[in-house]
Amino acid sequence: MSGTIIKVKSPLAEGAVESFRAGDVVRISGVLYTARDAAHKRIVEALDAGQAPPFELSGQIVYYVGPTPARPGEAIGSAGPTTSCRMDSYAPRLLEAGLKGMIGKGNRAPVVVEAMKKYRAVYFAAVGGAGALISKSIKSCEIIAYEDLGAEAVRKLLVEDFPAIVVNDVLGGDIYETGRKKYQRL
Amino acid sequence: MRKIEFQTVVDAAKELCARSASDLPADVERALAAARAREISPAGAEILDSLLENARVARDEKRPICQDTGVAVFFIEKGAEAVVAGGTLTDAVNEGVRRGYEEAFLRKSIVRGPLDRVNTKDNTPAVIHLEEVPGDRISIRFMAKGGGCENMSRLAMLTPAEGREGVIRFVVGAVDAAGANPCPPIVVGVGMGGTFEVAALLAKKALFREIGSPNPAPALETLEKEILEKINNLGIGPQGMGGVTTALAVHVLSHPCHIASLPVAVNIECHAHRSAEVVL
Structure with missing residues (x-):
């Protein structure tokens, strides 16, 4: 980590991901779309059937989260990241369709890392288990598709200074790998 | 035999679910603080600070610590001389979970089957491990276990x-x-x-x-x-x-x-x- 914080606007502008490097600390403002396993399954089915996905994927960032229900008067409940590897079988298809960023937690499969290099996209981690804190950066939340999935429905979020760290960059950099090597004592 | 009312068990289970979601136990918070003092990685230290802050925010604002409010796991020790009046212990605990998860705005994360994946919408059934012990009390230990x-x-x-x-x-x-x-x-x-x-x-x-x-x-x-x-x-x-x-x-x-x-x-x-x- 460099100690500096990089401000990121979402959706990402053309070429914006190129400068990100694994370990960069970012604050994201703008639009995020939520999707977990069940929503990914449907999005990929839609793409494969030649139908439009529930939101235009181009340039967007997807956040892997299933929030707790909002209390009256609040935008959203607690909303930290879920484990990303469960989306690994779907992610390359979304990246191919123009998705530029993913937010979750935990390691990605080599096939996803390769797809990020090929389609020029980036994977961010948010702090898992810090759902109360993270929810403060989410200003609005609207279900836009698959309402029947409950916590797994696709939501459009407006966020301000959403805290995250770049895990995998377009060059194949991986902070989990380098961070771990630095501190392991064999 | 000592009678414990069905509703007493329901209320107890409900309270355990609701309280645990936003109130990190003291031993966990102490361990996180001790780890923060030991951590030599700047990124690691920063993350531990976030987790400690998250615990404070959750407790002060009664927000779930994590959005995965878990599968409700219970370890229950039932005294041989204690009896639940008006229903089974299992039904009472499940009713408590149902109400606790709804009233405290917790996420319902249980599907009825591993393959058809239809959400039960009330976080039941709970996972209940029951053991009979001497005495006339019922001790209920609860854990919200994340996926x-x-x-x-x-x-x-x-x-x-x-x-x-x-x-x-x-x-x-x-x-x-x-x-x-x-x-x-x-x-x-x-x-x-x-x-x-x-x-x-x-x-x-x-x-x-x-x-x-x-x-x-x-x-x-x-x-x-x-x-x-x-x-x-x-x-x-x-x-x-x-x-x-x-x-x-x-x-x-x-x-x-x-x-x-x-x-x-x-x-x-x-x-x-x-x-x-x-x-x-």
Whole structure:
């Protein structure tokens, strides 16, 4: 980590991901779309059937989260990241369709890392288990598709200074790998 | 026989679910603070600061610590002279879960079947482990178990020849393979001995012990320290970003077993280790 914080606007502008490097600390403002396993399954089915996905994927960032229900008067409940590897079988298809960023937690499969290099996209981690804190950066939340999935429905979020760290960059950099090597004592 | 009303059990289970979601137990918070003081990785230290701040925000604002408010797991010790009046203990606990998860705005994360994946919409059924003990009380211990860390849990049927070294290798290997996925720093429950299912049950039960309290068996206390040191030497660190804090504690429970067997189970718990207890 460099100690500096990089401000990121979402959706990402053309070429914006190129400068990100694994370990960069970012604050994201703008639009995020939520999707977990069940929503990914449907999005990929839609793409494969030649139908439009529930939101235009181009340039967007997807956040892997299933929030707790909002209390009256609040935008959203607690909303930290879920484990990303469960989306690994779907992610390359979304990246191919123009998705530029993913937010979750935990390691990605080599096939996803390769797809990020090929389609020029980036994977961010948010702090898992810090759902109360993270929810403060989410200003609005609207279900836009698959309402029947409950916590797994696709939501459009407006966020301000959403805290995250770049895990995998377009060059194949991986902070989990380098961070771990630095501190392991064999 | 001592009668305990059905509704009393419902209210107790409801309260356990609601309270645990936003109130991180003191031993977990102390362990996180101690880890923060020890952590030499700047990224790791920053993450531990976020987790401590998250715990404070959650408690002050009664927000769930984590959006995964878990599968509701109960370990219940029922006194032989205690009886639930007006229904079964299982029904009462499930009713408490239903109300607790709804009224405290917790996420309902249970599907009715592993393949058809239809949400039950009330977080039931709970997972209930019932044991009969002497006396006329009912002690209910609750844990909200998250899916991400549960998924990283493992079980092996080792040979007796693999012994202590085999157990250490398997437990450390499970944590190594889990990497950043289970939201480190984690708590590691280990069940050793018994049969296939007893080892798994003990691994979960071991998680309930207070962090920082010694294992009552000195040989297991030594084993725990050795495994913990090896885990923290892996370098995984808070959230997998690198550091010296991968686990906050290792808790081992052991049980008699067959002459041919050495079952060992590892139940991984995230830092949002939410549990609470009530005695009726």
